[in-house]
Amino acid sequence: MTDYATIEVEQVDRVRVIRFNRPAKLNAFNDEMAREFGHALGAADSDSSVGAIVTTGNGRAYSAGNDRTAPLGSSAVRGEAPAGPNAFDHEFIIGLKPIIAAVNGVALGVGLTAPLLYDSIIASTEARFSMRFAAIASVPELGSSWLLPRIIGFHRAKEMVLTGRIYDAEAARELGIVRRVVEPDRLLPEAIALAQEISGNPAPTLRTIKKMMWEDLTEGGDEGTWRRSNEYLLEARQTAEYREGALAFREKRDPRYHDEAHMAALRASMEAESS
Numbered sequence: 112m113t114d115y116a117t118i119e120v121e122q123v124d125r126v127r128v129i130r131f132n133r134p135a136k137l138n139a140f141n142d143e144m145a146r147e148f149g150h151a152l153g154a155a156d157s158d159s160s161v162g163a164i165v166t167t168g169n170g171r172a173y174s175a176g177n178d179r180t181a182p183l184g185s186s187a188v189r190g191e192a193p194a195g196p197n198a199f200d201h202e203f204i205i206g207l208k209p210i211i212a213a214v215n216g217v218a219l220g221v222g223l224t225a226p227l228l229y230d231s232i233i234a235s236t237e238a239r240f241s242m243r244f245a246a247i248a249s250v251p252e253l254g255s256s257w258l259l260p261r262i263i264g265f266h267r268a269k270e271m272v273l274t275g276r277i278y279d280a281e282a283a284r285e286l287g288i289v290r291r292v293v294e295p296d297r298l299l300p301e302a303i304a305l306a307q308e309i310s311g312n313p314a315p316t317l318r319t320i321k322k323m324m325w326e327d328l329t330e331g332g333d334e335g336t337w338r339r340s341n342e343y344l345l346e347a348r349q350t351a352e353y354r355e356g357a358l359a360f361r362e363k364r365d366p367r368y369h370d371e372a373h374m375a376a377l378r379a380s381m382e383a384e385s386s
Contacts, residue, residue, distance in 0.1 A: 113154070117144035119169070120151050125162035125369070126306040127155040128299070134170025137217055139178035145198060153196035156207050159371070162310020162317075165302045166226075167213040173238065176220020179247070201254050204228040205325050209309045209317055213302035214238040214280075215295065224255040227262065227288070230321070231305060234280040234289040235298045246275035261328070263287050313352035313368040319343050351378045 113120070119130040129151050131138035140148070155161045168174055197203055199221055204210075205228055212218075212226035214234045219241050226232050234240075242259070244251050251259070251272055260268040263286045271278070271286075283289040293301050309317065323343055347353055351374055358377075359366040367373045 113150070115147045115151065117141075118147050118151055122160070123303050124307060125160065125310040126165055126303050127151075127158070127161045127163075128165045128167070128303065129155070131166070131168040131172075131174055133178075134168075134172070136178055136180070137172035137175035138168040138170065138222070139175040139180075140221065141178040144178075149196035149198040149203075152198055152203075152207060152210075159314075161208065162314060162369070163208055163306035164210040165213055165299070165306050166210065166229075167299060167302070168215050170216070171237070172217040172222075173212070173214040174219070174222030175217055176222045176243070199225060199253060201228055205321065206318075208314065209306065209321070211302050211306050213298050214240075214289070215298055219243050221252060223288075224251065224253040227255055227258050228253065230309075231290050232288060233298065233302050233305070234283060234292050235295045236280055236292055237295055238280040238283070238289075238292075239277050240280075240283045240288060241275060241277040242272045243275045245273055311368075313350075313356075313366075315350060316347060316352055319347060351381060354381060 115132075117131070117133050119132050121128050121130075129148065131144070131148070133139065133141075133144060138144075152164065155164050204225065210229045212229050212232045214226065214232060216235070216237055217239050218226065220243060223240055223242060242251060242255070250256070256268075256272070259271070262268075263271070267286060270276075278286070278288075280289060280292045284292050291301070323339065326339060352368055355366050355368060355374065355377055
């Protein structure tokens, strides 16, 4: 894998683990770290050996957000997108393969608003969360003023944002930000186990489900919801993954979704049937 200066990357079976590695700066994002993180996410998303992604931090922080000690002219301070895949673009984030935040410590600013767009957040008992924007004369980013109320409720979200209060892991779990809280030594194993469970499912199906859920959340429960649901279901039933799931059930075996040769042969067989 690529050698990075500000992050660390490893593969655990079908899970790509990305660790923020600026512990002396509480893993705050400068331009270099933003570029490297975006590159690592893009690389994981395009790698067929990766079924899901886990992010975490080295040291006592997950991420303290943007590095406010960076030069005032830097894009991290100005809020501009870095070159290459933008790890802080909402469309990029929600279009990724399933991604889980394993929050090991402090999560402030974009260290919290980005994971709100992920598929799950698991926290260590040592994690701390805050929407610190008012305290630094800033405003919520990454659409979090829209998303946070839908996760924890309107008045709870206003209180969290207007006060800039710091919440411990259990309080964040009670609010609904965090899915579960575990001891520090169990954090990464729990996150990887969840990612492994998810990544055992066919990748195209996971992407479609994520797309459906985001569309239905953002566009509301109108007639389009039901139309899109039927369209995606029809598309799913025409895929090789759906055929493999049906065959595995009938043959009483585990599906071979990630056996590339097997799936290629199955696709060829389906194409022959339709010709």
